[in-house]
Amino acid sequence: MVMLALVMIITACSSGGGSSTATDAPKSAETPKPNDAKQKLVIYTGRDKNVFDVVLPKFNAKYPNIEVETLEMGAQQILERVRGEKANPQGDFWWGGTQSALMTAADEGLLDTYKPSGGDQVPALYKDAQDRWYGEMLLxxxxxxxxxxxxxxxxxxxxxxxxxxxxxxxxxxxxxxxxxxxxxxxxxxxxxxxxxxxxxxxxxxxxxxxxxxxxxxxxxxxxxxxxxxxxxxxxxxxxxxxxxxxxxxxxxxxxxxxxxxxxxLVDGVGLIKGAPNKDAAAKFYDFLFDPDIRAEMAEKLFQIPTRSDISKDKLPAWLNGLDLKPxxxxxxxxxxxxxxxxxxxxxxxxxxxxx
The missing domain is CATH 3.40.190.10 (Periplasmic binding protein-like II)
Incomplete structure (x- = not known):
């Protein structure tokens, strides 16, 4: 009886307070919703801080649950890094790359297939036929x-x-x-x-x-x-x-x-194949190609958008008056x-x- 009482006391102590065991399950009411769960997004980028100051606060406001980390480097350096990490990708999104670099990356199997929102409005000349990269702007x-x-x-x-x-x-x-x-x-x-x-x-x-x-x-x-x-x-x-x-x-x-x-130059973006945070990268991809964002980038940061459906009245005068001779x-x-x-x-x- 004494032994039985001790077992009951130990059992009672282990089930109250303290840390949960591996078999403990949270109550359904406490289970976080997928959209509320914290996510991370690692971006390899050649973009300037001026671009970050416009884009990232707006993205963070729309997706406060996504923590963005940017690693800044040249387009060729991004290619070399993504190539070196092919077996174990560390980055999620390539933001700012030359057409040549992105074509090379696509051919080497370094970029995932993804069609961003509005992708059909980007002319074929400015995107990959298999949706492995898209031109964001013309340089x-x-x-x-x-x-x-x-x-x-x-x-x-x-x-x-x-x-x-x-x-x-x-x-x-x-x-x-x-x-x-x-x-x-x-x-x-x-x-x-x-x-x-x-x-x-x-x-x-x-x-x-x-x-x-x-x-x-x-x-x-x-x-x-x-x-x-x-x-x-x-x-x-x-x-x-x-x-x-x-x-x-x-x-x-x-x-x-x-x-x-x-x-x-077609300056583009791509989703890195095997990205650890693919869902967050896809959200950022769609966000970048939003027509309002593209028009704002043209106005504030002199970017020439690849989307063909942005009305002239939304674009700045400097762009409407520019004669581009390729x-x-x-x-x-x-x-x-x-x-x-x-x-x-x-x-x-x-x-x-x-x-």
């Missing part, structure tokens, strides 16, 4: 210059062939090419326009450009600082960032849209050849143009 690549150095716009280079003129020797600061999707696209386009079948003429062009280049800056911030301080007079960069720096940060920057046309480029060839061409440039041309 014409232009000649950015310091407007205090060239007070008369006509004194700045007016076309691509002008940038290799010896009179501009030491006037150019270039963002480190291999780490930048933007620069890899521009440099690959310079080769393509000389003849993709035999890249030697393109290599010769880039050697002359290297001879005129004063410095290769480690990142966009350093490149912009050097141009602002007149350590260089101009660079090659994307139109959106030029407008951001000029209009929002009031820096002495302006641009020349090359007379022969510009490579119009450089004739086969983007599939560019994607296929970019690694080879940029490898050759790095090994045989960079820093050797004046030798």
């Amino acid at each position: 014409p690549e232009v000649i950015m210059y310091n407007s205090d150095v060239y007070k008369n716009k006509a004194d700045a280079p007016q076309d691509w062939d002008d940038i290799i003129d010896p009179k501009y020797k030491g006037k150019i600061v270039i963002r480190d090419v291999l780490a930048s999707g933007t620069m890899r696209t521009i440099y690959s386009a310079m080769i393509f326009r000389q003849g993709a079948a035999d890249p030697q003429k393109g290599y010769d062009f880039l050697k002359k450009l290297d001879a005129n280049t004063k410095e290769y800056a480690a990142d966009p911030t350093q490149m912009q600082l050097k141009i602002e301080r007149q350590e260089g007079a101009f660079t090659l960069w994307n139109l959106q960032d030029v407008m951001l720096q000029k209009e929002l940060k009031k820096r002495p920057f302006d641009f020349v849209y090359p007379k022969s046309g510009a490579p119009i 450089l004739d480029i086969d983007w599939k060839v560019m994607a296929d050849k970019e690694k080879e061409w940029m490898g050759y440039w790095d090994q045989n041309i960079k820093g050797k143009g004046s030798k």
